[in-house]
Amino acid sequence: MTVALGMPTLPAPVLSERRKTRQLQVGPVGVGSEHPISVQSMTTTLTSDVNATLQQIAELTAAGCDIVRVACPSADDAEALPAIARKSQIPVIADIHFQPKYVFAAIEAGCAAVRVNPGNIRKFDDQVKEIAKAAKDHGTPIRIGVNAGSLDKRIMDKYGKATPEALAESALWEASLFAEHDFYDVKISVKHNDPVVMVRAYEILAEQCDYPLHLGVTEAGPAFQGTIKSAVAFGALLRQGIGDTIRVSLSAPPVEEVKVGIQILQSLNLKERKLEIVSCPSCGRAQVDVYTLAEQVTAGLEGMEVPLRVAVMGCVVNGPGEAREADLGVASGNGKGQIFVKGEVIKTVPEHAIVETLIEEAMRIAEESGQTIGEGEPTVTVG
Numbered sequence: 001m002t003v004a005l006g007m008p009t010l011p012a013p014v015l016s017e018r019r020k021t022r023q024l025q026v027g028p029v030g031v032g033s034e035h036p037i038s039v040q041s042m043t044t045t046l047t048s049d050v051n052a053t054l055q056q057i058a059e060l061t062a063a064g065c066d067i068v069r070v071a072c073p074s075a076d077d078a079e080a081l082p083a084i085a086r087k088s089q090i091p092v093i094a095d096i097h098f099q100p101k102y103v104f105a106a107i108e109a110g111c112a113a114v115r116v117n118p119g120n121i122r123k124f125d126d127q128v129k130e131i132a133k134a135a136k137d138h139g140t141p142i143r144i145g146v147n148a149g150s151l152d153k154r155i156m157d158k159y160g161k162a163t164p165e166a167l168a169e170s171a172l173w174e175a176s177l178f179a180e181h182d183f184y185d186v187k188i189s190v191k192h193n194d195p196v197v198m199v200r201a202y203e204i205l206a207e208q209c210d211y212p213l214h215l216g217v218t219e220a221g222p223a224f225q226g227t228i229k230s231a232v233a234f235g236a237l238l239r240q241g242i243g244d245t246i247r248v249s250l251s252a253p254p255v256e257e258v259k260v261g262i263q264i265l266q267s268l269n270l271k272e273r274k275l276e277i278v279s280c281p282s283c284g285r286a287q288v289d290v291y292t293l294a295e296q297v298t299a300g301l302e303g304m305e306v307p308l309r310v311a312v313m314g315c316v317v318n319g320p321g322e323a324r325e326a327d328l329g330v331a332s333g334n335g336k337g338q339i340f341v342k343g344e345v346i347k348t349v350p351e352h353a354i355v356e357t358l359i360e361e362a363m364r365i366a367e368e369s370g371q372t373i374g375e376g377e378p379t380v381t382v383g
């Protein structure tokens with residue numbers, strides 16, 4: 001098989017320009033068309049357990065998460081917010097359902113933003129004036145987070161179910177209430193578990209407002225299904241320049257959500273690519289176990305902060321030729337691996353030394369580039 005290799009030249013080409021939006025700040029992270037698309041996740045710890053929550057936030061931060069959201073269903077959780085907001089290395093958004101008093105508590109706590117679900121906060125519309133005032137006083141943006149599973153009763157009565165039009169109308173209605181009080185520091189999400197409904201809902205929003213949009217397929221499912229649903233839906237929207245911050249929802253540890261979100265953005269050149277493994281699918285010509293080799297190389301180079309494309313090819317027939325533009329690669333065969341750098345074969349090593357040699361060469365390239373290697377320094381894992 002033939003694949004095009006090599007990191008895209010900078011600035012990397014993108015499929016479309018970003019849709020122009022208002023800009024807002026979630027702490028130090030800008031959200032809107034003038035800023036890179038940020039990756040979010042949400043903690044799964046009890047927010048009231050400050051240490052456990054901060055530990056998970058630290059793991060998310062290390063994984064590349066830009067913004068983290070924490071649930072706030074009880075008074076104990078609300079009490080924990082100031083410490084979490086103060087100690088977290090990335091901006092913290094409080095996620096508020098049902099209890100309007102926690103919206104104010106989160107704003108007072110110094111959270112970088114507050115997510116409200118207007119569909120299930122009691123008498124939300126009556127409190128918009130006070131919420132807008134408190135948020136404005138503290139410079140706190142609000143995410144209007146409409147969710148198919150908890151759509152406003154009035155909208156449900158009108159549409160009968162969570163259609164794209166219903167989701168968009170609910171969000172735009174709430175945004176209009178904030179606008180009545182001269183509050184525009186708003187971003188919007190309209191999540192549904194069906195990518196088709198979700199994509200259409202965001203398209204309607206994009207046509208009708210210029211608020212930044214937070215993309216998400218809600219309840220997307222376990223890692224395999226959720227990854228595909230999110231990638232397909234986000235891809236369809238990002239292709240149109242729609243989307244300013246993303247959250248992949250998986251029934252999996254939140255670090256996995258961050259990895260998937262980053263990979264989606266990197267795949268579309270919307271985020272700088274770091275380590276990228278280009279491995280062949282193997283075929284009847286392969287003389288090594290390509291799957292295992294690719295996994296070992298991936299694990300061995302985990303933590304590389306330097307943009308690096310590594311080709312792992314199963315045979316010498318296509319390997320060097322296909323890898324001409326890769327930074328580093330191996331073409332295997334007959335119990336040996338041809339190691340190449342920028343398409344030139346620099347040495348041939350026994351199969352058991354392939355991973356170790358690739359890591360050495362990767363470190364050398366990283367040093368020569370003058371860039372640092374990430375905290376998770378590469379380790380050699382040879383099976």
Ligand code: SF4
Pocket residue numbers: 001280281282283284285286287313314315316317318319
């Ligand atoms: S084994 Fe060789 S020919 Fe087969 S897919 Fe891999 S690189 Fe291509």
